[in-house]
Amino acid sequence: MIRPLFLAISVCILAAFAKTTSAQSVEDDRPLVVSTASIFADMAKVIGGNVIRVESIVPLGGDPHTFEPTPEAAKLVTTADLILRNGLTFEGWLNELIRYSGTTAPVTLITKGIEPLGSVTYEGSEDPHAWMNAANGLVYAKNIYRALSLTFPEYSDQFEFNYRLYRSDIEQLDAWIRDTVSIIPESQRVLITSHDAFQYFGAAYGLRLEAILGTSTDADAQTSDVARVIKLIVESKVPSVFIETTVNPKLIRQIADDTGARIGGSLFSDSLGDEDSPASTYLDMLRFNTRTIVTALSGTSSQLSADDGFEKEEGSIPLLVGTLLAVFALGFIIMFRYGQK
Ligand SMILES: [Zn+2]
Known part of the structure; x- marks a missing residue:
């Protein structure tokens, strides 16, 4: 009785691991959403959940103002199903990249509806960093949610669910920032x-x-x-x-x-x-x-x-991995002890 039970548990666990691995590296056939910077990629990941794949053209730590398109960037734009851009002079290199890639993917301006500020230091120049105000973050989230729902309508219920939760988190953060800055x-x-x-x-x-x-x-x-x-x-x-x-x-x-x-x-x-x-x-x-x-x-x-009430949550993934390892270990002990009989 014990051995079939152990085998069933092991197969379930391995199937879960195999699914994760193949989704990440081997062949990922989920729709590809490409954003210009990592900040917007994160927003799209939160709202899109795991039914879409999201990549940022400018890699983590890169400066989008001075970014020079690479072959990898061209490949992302060519294979994208949806492209998210900030506009407001943030990513001046994108137009050329789109033109030469031949992509037919829709391009969404995710700052649509935001009143742009001008640079205080330099007259006549628009300030692209609108995401720094969490209230504007709500506009970004709404624009991304709409673009995802329009482009991939089959997942619109999931997007709406994720978007509503995210909106509530951003609103809460906006209030916290206001309260916290008032300490100064x-x-x-x-x-x-x-x-x-x-x-x-x-x-x-x-x-x-x-x-x-x-x-x-x-x-x-x-x-x-x-x-x-x-x-x-x-x-x-x-x-x-x-x-x-x-x-x-x-x-x-x-x-x-x-x-x-x-x-x-x-x-x-x-x-x-x-x-x-x-x-x-x-x-x-x-x-x-x-x-x-x-x-x-x-x-x-x-x-x-x-x-501040915003301490990072303890990761659920390490907990899951720990539990799986414990189940494996228990399985091996049982197999070793009873398998010899
Ligand atoms: Zn900047």
């Missing part, structure tokens, strides 16, 4: 970064923003920009300045050295971090940035980490 004393609500990526964050949550570079990173800093930022730090007694994970930190470190301001931390602006980082999803990125900014500008780290 008003006179210290000045956020200084390398490039002008946080205007939407500042406008939504009440911070003044200054950056050395404009809304893109593809230009060199001018001496006048450095002088402007140094003057502000000295005059307003700004305690901390911030580097960004996708921008060379040399200049901001130099300014910190010259003024005595601290480096308040490293913020995620144009790319998520890898899965081991504290910013591996869009929601975690906003949470992490908020914690980092508020801690550095107000010095309330203990209060933040204890009370």
Whole structure:
């Protein structure tokens, strides 16, 4: 009796593993959704669930402003069933990539309905970083949900279910960011970064923003920009300045050295971090940035980490793997002990 039971359990477990492996690597025939940056890919993964495959053209840690299309990027665009773009001058290289790929996939502008901000630093230039305001994140989510439902209507019920849950998470996060930023004393609500990526964050949550570079990173800093930022730090007694994970930190470190301001931390602006980082999803990125900014500008780290109610959930996948290993081990023990008889 014991051996057939063990075999049945083993076959079930192996079938589950085989299914996962084949879906990931061997042949994946799910529809392919391609986004320009990892932040939007994460949104599409949450709403699309496991019935679609999502890839980002700019790899994790890459800078979409200065990205130069690769053969891999061309392949993604050619094989895409749906392409998601931010617009607002974010991914100027995409038009050419689409033109030469010959793709017929629909291209969705996921910032549709968002009122764009202009760059404070550079007149006449639109700020692409609209995702930094969680209320705008709701618009991104709605646009992605609609595009997925239109393109793959057979899965629209699943998309709607995922979208509703996601919307609720984003709304909750938006309220948390507002409350958390309010901890910073008003006179210290000045956020200084390398490039002008946080205007939407500042406008939504009440911070003044200054950056050395404009809304893109593809230009060199001018001496006048450095002088402007140094003057502000000295005059307003700004305690901390911030580097960004996708921008060379040399200049901001130099300014910190010259003024005595601290480096308040490293913020995620144009790319998520890898899965081991504290910013591996869009929601975690906003949470992490908020914690980092508020801690550095107000010095309330203990209060933040204890009370924010947004601690990362313990992963369910390690738990599942652990359980499966335990079942395997038990199975082998039983087989070894009883199989000899
Ligand atoms: Zn940027």
